[in-house]
Amino acid sequence: MMKKQLLILFTLLLTIGVSAQKSPQDVFWDTLSSHCGKSYEGTITSEGKNDGFDGKRLVMHVKTCTEGELKIPFFVGDDKSRTWVLTKYDDGILLKHDHRNPDGTPEEVTMYGGKATNLGTENMQFFPAGQETSSMIPYASFNVWWITVDETSFTYNLHLVNTKRVFTVTFDLTKEIETPGDPWGWEEN
Secondary structure (H helix, E strand, O other), rough: OOHHHHHHHHHHHHHHHHHHHHOEEEHHHHHOOOOOOOOOEEEEEOOOOOOOOOOEEEEEEEEEOOEEEEEEEEOOEEEEEEEEEEEEOOOOEEEEEEOOOOOEEEOOOOOEEEEEEOOOOOEEEEEEEHHHHHHHHHHHOEEEEEEEOOOOOEEEEEEEOOOOOOOEEEEEEEEEEEEOOOOOOOOOO
């Protein structure tokens, strides 16, 4: 009888331990969230011409973090129009690109992106273009974005499927820099 009770107890403890483990998306989210309030400088690490980015200072700022949303402004020189918005759902993470004009109003093409369609890994999430993006920007229907994050680096990547074009910017997470201010359309709280 004692063996049976011990077996039941062991099974129960094992079940609790497995259910308490975080999913790869949860670990990814927690790693990225640990940089909230911090800014980092980046460099283009993909090959080829990168119109509008070459020779400009690239900065990301993990500006706002809540349990279900991360907002990461991405500055290209003096251009403060871009913010990556990550929203966490029970069934995945959604990536949107919020683009603003200098006066803070939304650009004509904004809030496009895609949702991670699987759990990904603890260090990488893929975001294929969603239907809303496909309807808004037909040529972006086959875009795939992915983000990697670990202890030392964060990368933002874009592959235009059916082309050889890949864009990657890599940020050094070991060297925090001064926060460059607010993106367009944001007011200091």
